[in-house]
Amino acid sequence: MVITDSLLNQIDSYLKENLSEKRYRHSVSTAVTAEQLCRIFSIDSRKGYLAGLLHDIARELDIEQLTSLSLKDGGAIRDSEKKHPVLLHGRAGAEMVKELFKITDAEILDAVSHHTTGNKGMSSLAKVIFIADYIEPYRAHITQEYLSSLKGKSLDSMLKIVLNSILEYIREESLMVSEISLELLKELENERKE
Numbered sequence: 001m002v003i004t005d006s007l008l009n010q011i012d013s014y015l016k017e018n019l020s021e022k023r024y025r026h027s028v029s030t031a032v033t034a035e036q037l038c039r040i041f042s043i044d045s046r047k048g049y050l051a052g053l054l055h056d057i058a059r060e061l062d063i064e065q066l067t068s069l070s071l072k073d074g075g076a077i078r079d080s081e082k083k084h085p086v087l088l089h090g091r092a093g094a095e096m097v098k099e100l101f102k103i104t105d106a107e108i109l110d111a112v113s114h115h116t117t118g119n120k121g122m123s124s125l126a127k128v129i130f131i132a133d134y135i136e137p138y139r140a141h142i143t144q145e146y147l148s149s150l151k152g153k154s155l156d157s158m159l160k161i162v163l164n165s166i167l168e169y170i171r172e173e174s175l176m177v178s179e180i181s182l183e184l185l186k187e188l189e190n191e192r193k194e
């Protein structure tokens with residue numbers, strides 16, 4: 001897809017108006033981090049920037065809005081999503097992006113849709129957004145040491161490290177782990193070690 005400056009400006013203004021200042025800042029920072037990761041892994045960096053900018057567009061909606069938008073993708077609401085409806089903001093976000101900005105690029109929609117949990121067989125762009133969301137510099141939990149542990153790693157190795165960090169947090173907080181995060185972990189563990 002052609003990503004024009006005018007589309008990016010339109011999205012930027014929408015997010016500035018509709019998200020809290022903190023989340024807007026996180027969205028831009030995720031976009032910049034995604035752009036940098038894309039350059040490392042030879043992925044379309046403009047797409048990375050756009051998907052990063054969009055990923056949390058639905059993060060501040062209420063449960064009813066999250067549920068009704070998510071159901072539009074044709075999937076059911078999973079047990080983990082019933083328990084933690086906030087998990088739906090990826091799926092809901094992908095629907096919003098289609099409706100508001102007429103974006104139909106499957107990779108971008110997939111990256112937005114799956115950024116909260118990851119999923120089996122996710123695209124490289126979706127992997128980049130999942131990682132960027134977790135490591136962007138405004139994230140309080142990210143240390144220089146953590147970033148160094150990712151340096152020079154393959155995209156899948158980075159994804160595995162980040163996914164394990166997220167799962168560790170979920171377990172510590174006694175939250176319910178998403179079924180599809182576990183499927184992704186299994187897939188990554190079955191891959192040959194690099």
Ligand SMILES: [Fe+2]
Pocket residue numbers: 055056059089115116133
């Ligand atoms: Fe998110």
Ligand SMILES: [Fe+2]
Pocket residue numbers: 026030055056133
């Ligand atoms: Fe995010």
